[in-house]
Amino acid sequence: MEVQQTLVWLRRDLRVTDNPALYMAAARGGPVIPVYVWAPEDEGDWSPGSAAKWWLERSLAAFDCSLRNLDSRLVLRRGQTAKTLCSLAKETGATSVFWQMGCEPNSLELERQVQTALTENGIATETFDSSGLFDIGGIAKDDGSPYKVFAAYWRKLQSLGNPIPPLQPPGCIRPPDLWPTSLTLEDLGLCKEEQARPLFSAKWEPGEKGALQTLTKFLDDGLKFYSYRRDRPDLSGTSLLSAHLNFGEISARMLWEIVSDHDRTGEYSGKFLTELGWREFARHVLYHFPDTTTEPMRREFSRFPWRSDLTDLEAWQFGRTGYPFVDAGMRQLLSVGWIHNRVRMVVASFLIKDLMLPWQEGSRWFWEKLVDADLASNTMGWQWVAGSGASSAPYFRIFNPVTQGEKFDPKGAYVRRWVPELSGLPDVWVHKPWLAPRKTLEHAGLRLGTDYPEPIVDHASSRLAALSGFQAIKKDLNSEDESTRGIASG
């Protein structure tokens, strides 16, 4: 019997442990060729942003290392994905292509193209739904429709018990007699236009090994305190695993199992596992409502009186709003490609409700700048803050950037870290420098309006403006209902 050669098309599953596509390909016994195809033009509007590309470059290198320990390697190609895979299959004599499926509309569309092209060329395909806890299409209400409320979705997940346990890495991966040619990482040009990112390198270690180290550290001294420290950007209370998860360097199932095993009583792990539940819910919602990446799930929100103001948008993007907690978050984003979760909500609320700029501007900026940019979670997060999404915040929930700072960064350590020009201010004024006495500012060596901006909006009045904006779309909706009713009855 002829030996079956298999291509494994790697995507955001850059791991050897619990990688069903790789595992099953290896288990066939024939040669396996792992390949990554860099084809940003195939990703539609959501090709990786600059921070994600920084991570991807290093993650690919790390994955290649892991494969080499298993006598394999990662082949890199560039070009239209379907065409590239077809020609690589022909070139190597591979008869099958395996991959992990995604949940994003652009990804699913690409997979359809690839599937069609491969099938037309007589090449078999097999996909594995292994990027979440459960199969993406497998969760539904009793009537078969998708969930729109997290609590109900979460109850459903919990009724299903544990996800299927993770797979071991393949014992060995048989290499082909002759490796096909591969580009180098530099050839892909992922980071060519980027300047050095010293803070990225200091904070992150992309790859499977880095993911496990981060997890181990979190289990040792983070999980126990997670439920209260997770809201404190001045403490290291979160797992820092988001980007590792995003690139599939660790699977959600593996994380679920390890965290559950580490805390069998569930006393500490519950809150963390719920966050995995939110990730799962975001994927569920995007899968069933693919246009939510750009369209509000509640349609009336498209009539919100969004402003359009490039100056304000740029002040937000580059951390010059004059609100220290907001600016700290936005500068943290540019410096390390990541923002603490609590601060994400505050900066998002500021863009949407204080500046009244469209949430889509925010989600686009995050997409460009986050190392953990995930279309499902990013979309859900922004729609949640806007109030337009599934299970989202009520419209009147408007974060106060000062009180949020005082509550969750009480000593101002987070603000001082990312907005160093404020570091000389006493704790009481660090979140509201414009209210500090003139003498205090002088003593701190801070000239407001020169060294650090005055607030670009007054929170109290912009809050009221946002509230009346939401009133307006409600009225719009009501009058539309009335007219619809009028037509129906007339």
Add this chain to the structure above:
DNA sequence: TTTTGAGTTGTTCGA
């Protein structure tokens, strides 16, 4: 089909 209970993360105001 109808009914009932519930819904991530907040702020402000007035007692």
Add this chain to the structure above:
DNA sequence: GTCGAACAACTCAAA
């Protein structure tokens, strides 16, 4: 300083 109410009804899930 602390506490409860108001914010605003509405949609969703499930019995």
